[in-house]
Amino acid sequence: MIPELGNFALILALMLALVQAAFPLAGSLSGNRPWMRMGRPLAYGQLTFIAVAFVALTQAFLTSDFSVLYVAQNSNSLLPEIYKFSAVWGGHEGSLLLWVLFLAGWGAAVAALSRDLPLPVIARVLSVQGMIATGFLLFMLLTSNPFERLFPVPAEGRDLNPLLQDPGLAVHPPMLYMGYVGFSVAFAFAIAALIGGRLDAAWARWSRPWTTVAWVFLTIGIALGSWWAYYELGWGGWWFWDPVENASLMPWLIGTALLHSLAVTEKRGAFKSWTVLLAIFAFSLSLLGTFLVRSGVLTSVHAFATDPERGLFVLLFLCVVIGGSLALYAWRAPEVSEGGRFDLLSRESSLLANNLLFSAFTVLVLFGTLAPLIYEAFNWGKISVGFPWFNKMFLALSPFLALLLGIGPAARWKHDEPLRLLRLLWLALALSVVVLAATAARPALSEGHPWVPVGLALAAWVLLSHLTIVRDRLKNKGGWRALTADLRGNGRSFYGMITAHAGVAVFIVGVTMVSNFQLEEDVRMSPGSSYELAGYRFELIGVEKSKGPNYNADRGHFKVYRGERQIADLHPEKRSYLGGGMPMTEAAIDAGLLRDIYVSLGEPVGGGDWALRLYYKPYVRWIWLGAVLMAIGGLLAVSDPRYRTARARAAAPVGGATARA
Amino acid sequence: MKARQKRMLFVGLAVVGVGLAASLALSALKSNIAYFFSPAQVQAGENPSDAVFRLGGLVVEDTLKRQEDGLTVRFDVTDNAATIPVSYTGILPDLFGEGQGVVAKGRLGADGTFYAQEVLAKHDESYMPPEVADTLQTAHAKGVAEAATPTQQPARTMTQ
Numbered sequence: 001m002i003p004e005l006g007n008f009a010l011i012l013a014l015m016l017a018l019v020q021a022a023f024p025l026a027g028s029l030s031g032n033r034p035w036m037r038m039g040r041p042l043a044y045g046q047l048t049f050i051a052v053a054f055v056a057l058t059q060a061f062l063t064s065d066f067s068v069l070y071v072a073q074n075s076n077s078l079l080p081e082i083y084k085f086s087a088v089w090g091g092h093e094g095s096l097l098l099w100v101l102f103l104a105g106w107g108a109a110v111a112a113l114s115r116d117l118p119l120p121v122i123a124r125v126l127s128v129q130g131m132i133a134t135g136f137l138l139f140m141l142l143t144s145n146p147f148e149r150l151f152p153v154p155a156e157g158r159d160l161n162p163l164l165q166d167p168g169l170a171v172h173p174p175m176l177y178m179g180y181v182g183f184s185v186a187f188a189f190a191i192a193a194l195i196g197g198r199l200d201a202a203w204a205r206w207s208r209p210w211t212t213v214a215w216v217f218l219t220i221g222i223a224l225g226s227w228w229a230y231y232e233l234g235w236g237g238w239w240f241w242d243p244v245e246n247a248s249l250m251p252w253l254i255g256t257a258l259l260h261s262l263a264v265t266e267k268r269g270a271f272k273s274w275t276v277l278l279a280i281f282a283f284s285l286s287l288l289g290t291f292l293v294r295s296g297v298l299t300s301v302h303a304f305a306t307d308p309e310r311g312l313f314v315l316l317f318l319c320v321v322i323g324g325s326l327a328l329y330a331w332r333a334p335e336v337s338e339g340g341r342f343d344l345l346s347r348e349s350s351l352l353a354n355n356l357l358f359s360a361f362t363v364l365v366l367f368g369t370l371a372p373l374i375y376e377a378f379n380w381g382k383i384s385v386g387f388p389w390f391n392k393m394f395l396a397l398s399p400f401l402a403l404l405l406g407i408g409p410a411a412r413w414k415h416d417e418p419l420r421l422l423r424l425l426w427l428a429l430a431l432s433v434v435v436l437a438a439t440a441a442r443p444a445l446s447e448g449h450p451w452v453p454v455g456l457a458l459a460a461w462v463l464l465s466h467l468t469i470v471r472d473r474l475k476n477k478g479g480w481r482a483l484t485a486d487l488r489g490n491g492r493s494f495y496g497m498i499t500a501h502a503g504v505a506v507f508i509v510g511v512t513m514v515s516n517f518q519l520e521e522d523v524r525m526s527p528g529s530s531y532e533l534a535g536y537r538f539e540l541i542g543v544e545k546s547k548g549p550n551y552n553a554d555r556g557h558f559k560v561y562r563g564e565r566q567i568a569d570l571h572p573e574k575r576s577y578l579g580g581g582m583p584m585t586e587a588a589i590d591a592g593l594l595r596d597i598y599v600s601l602g603e604p605v606g607g608g609d610w611a612l613r614l615y616y617k618p619y620v621r622w623i624w625l626g627a628v629l630m631a632i633g634g635l636l637a638v639s640d641p642r643y644r645t646a647r648a649r650a651a652a653p654v655g656g657a658t659a660r661a
Numbered sequence: 662m663k664a665r666q667k668r669m670l671f672v673g674l675a676v677v678g679v680g681l682a683a684s685l686a687l688s689a690l691k692s693n694i695a696y697f698f699s700p701a702q703v704q705a706g707e708n709p710s711d712a713v714f715r716l717g718g719l720v721v722e723d724t725l726k727r728q729e730d731g732l733t734v735r736f737d738v739t740d741n742a743a744t745i746p747v748s749y750t751g752i753l754p755d756l757f758g759e760g761q762g763v764v765a766k767g768r769l770g771a772d773g774t775f776y777a778q779e780v781l782a783k784h785d786e787s788y789m790p791p792e793v794a795d796t797l798q799t800a801h802a803k804g805v806a807e808a809a810t811p812t813q814q815p816a817r818t819m820t821q
Contacts, residue, residue, distance in 0.1 A: 393689070582756070
């Protein structure tokens with residue numbers, strides 16, 4: 001009964017979405033205010049009905065109602081309660097429901113928080129959101145209904161994929177989806193602005209905080225995914241350039257470009273058409289990501305069983321969204337006046353360069369990801385693109401980004417003098433060169449690793465130049481003591497930027513160190529024996545049987561010594577899940593700020609011996625720490641009181657950049 | 662006129678830059694792609710002798726054997742048309758098993774054994790890499806066609 005209620009709620013939500021897609025927009029074009037006013041209540045209604053559906057599905061999972069096909073495929077009565085809940089989005093249908101729930105959530109949030117926006121604008125934004133929701137609800141009801149029943153009812157479910165029975169993965173998809181779906185708001189604002197033919201600084205100011213929040217979610221989602229892959233897959237890698245990972249990275253890259261481009265549009269009224277284009281592409285790439293993950297067209301180590309029919313629907317939807325929005329862009333963008341001229345050395349130029357580098361990198365990642373499809377289409381053979389290629393492309397572009405990162409925030413809008421910049425940044429530059437020389441001179445750090453001095457010097461450059469920029473800002477306000485007052489006042493978005501950029505420096509250190517100095521060894525060990533790796537001695541005490549709530553395991557016990565001192569007890573496991581008998585490696589990690597020690601069990605090789613893998617991972621935590629700093633920076637920027645007062649001002653006719661443009 | 666020339670120069674530089682970047686990316690791609698071959702193709706000698714490629718198919722039942730050192734495993738991979746022995750040193754992914762689909766990356770040795778550097782993992786028991794699914798179907802279709810032709814021909818002659 002309750003699953004049918006959920007199904008019915010989804011159908012009602014689809015009806016509401018159809019109305020929401022049509023009437024507010026039509027009203028905004030014909031000046032019919034009652035129709036425009038329908039947008040808000042419709043957005044709330046949609047959220048309500050999708051939430052009802054989500055609760056219904058959750059209830060089916062918590063009560064282990066295996067008469068629902070999706071529950072039977074993804075749950076098991078032995079599954080711990082918490083994973084019964086996270087199993088709701090453990091498969092395709094449920095994750096789609098979660099996606100739509102978030103979409104409705106973002107829509108309702110826009111409706112609730114944009115009280116001061118002009119009515120036609122909010123009506124158009126909500127209509128665009130309604131169109132997206134219509135597409136996804138249709139997709140769900142036609143090809144992947146989570147409430148489909150199963151007869152005869154099985155006594156037991158197939159169990160949730162053991163890889164997903166993990167707290168990291170319980171949170172990773174929701175974060176990622178919040179990010180993906182969040183870009184739909186930036187997209188909706190861009191389309192609404194195109195329809196209205198008014199792209200101005202006010203539009204940029206409205207969509208900026210939404211874009212930033214979406215970007216923060218995506219950043220956290222990707223970092224969580226990387227962290228999860230690192231400890232749960234038992235391979236010790238943090239990024240594999242796998243199609244599914246690339247699918248989440250591409251919207252992030254374009255989203256990052258969009259954030260920076262929006263800054264220019266808001267402050268200087270320039271880059272308008274470009275910003276709109278980025279907003280369209282950020283969301284389109286989110287959709288493409290869904291397509292790649294759900295269609296199974298690409299061989300991926302992350303691939304789960306898929307259905308080509310679903311892929312076709314998403315592909316069609318993708319064509320409609322990208323084609324439609326680009327057609328609208330081609331039709332309307334020429335009417336949008338370009339504004340704000342700037343010189344070669346200015347903040348605009350460096351932000352433009354940032355945009356170009358991020359876009360170029362996105363194009364490369366897209367190309368590398370789709371190359372197997374292109375080759376196949378032309379009958380050139382079945383290929384896979386190795387991750388060394390992606391690494392090369394990353395290494396070719398990122399040093400320029402890092403160099404630019406030290407200059408851009410220091411440069412003035414519109415026009416700057418090379419000499420002024422040099423006077424400001426000479427110390428940071430000199431110290432970075434010192435770092436470069438010092439690391440290059442130490443054979444332990446540089447021999448055979450030519451990138452290590454470069455990476456560390458670039459990280460130093462980013463960090464030091466930003467410290468200089470902060471000092472320069474505070475100079476006129478009374479020195480470092482003014483920092484807290486500045487933080488409480490209007491400086492938050494500035495410090496948000498500084499924090500996020502410092503995160504980039506931390507990230508560079510992590511990537512540089514772990515890719516050059518990690519050690520990995522596949523070994524055979526018998527109980528009582530020891531193996532030495534990177535100055536750590538691993539002693540295998542023994543492997544014994546143990547039992548979990550829904551699995552049996554071989555549980556190893558290792559003692560790790562540094563010199564004579566024992567520093568860690570590690571308990572890696574090899575689990576066999578009762579539901580499907582699927583084996584799972586559960587790695588044991590001794591985490592530290594400067595290094596991780598990582599052990600995963602392979603398999604028994606006879607005589608009580610085990611094949612196992614030992615890792616030494618220096619500075620690997622810095623990669624995720626960098627991402628966390630970026631996310632904190634984003635949140636700090638959104639909390640800037642400027643956006644709240646700006647909203648109040650936005651209601652008044654917009655002057656500023658528009659007038660200048 | 663001057664602004665226009667400046668703009669043309671800018672566009673020209675951009676075009677050259679994009680072209681250069683694209684050609685660099687493409688040439689780097691050439692040395693980093695691994696082609697996929699089925700056991701039947703390898704048996705026919707279609708694979709490159711000096712480059713890394715990917716081999717995919719099903720792991721034949723009862724062929725998985727662990728060598729003396731405990732870390733090296735040998736198994737046969739088949740597409741139902743041909744079978745190639747594979748050797749791999751290291752830890753196999755969790756979902757590796759006899760009768761399961763597998764994709765391995767490596768080189769073909771002079772002894773006809775495929776020496777894998779990497780065995781690709783999958784995350785779901787029911788997942789079958791698309792290439793493997795393709796080769797199994799073609800080998801199956803070919804087998805069906807071959808089996809069908811001799812029986813069909815007499816049938817046709819009879820109706821004539």
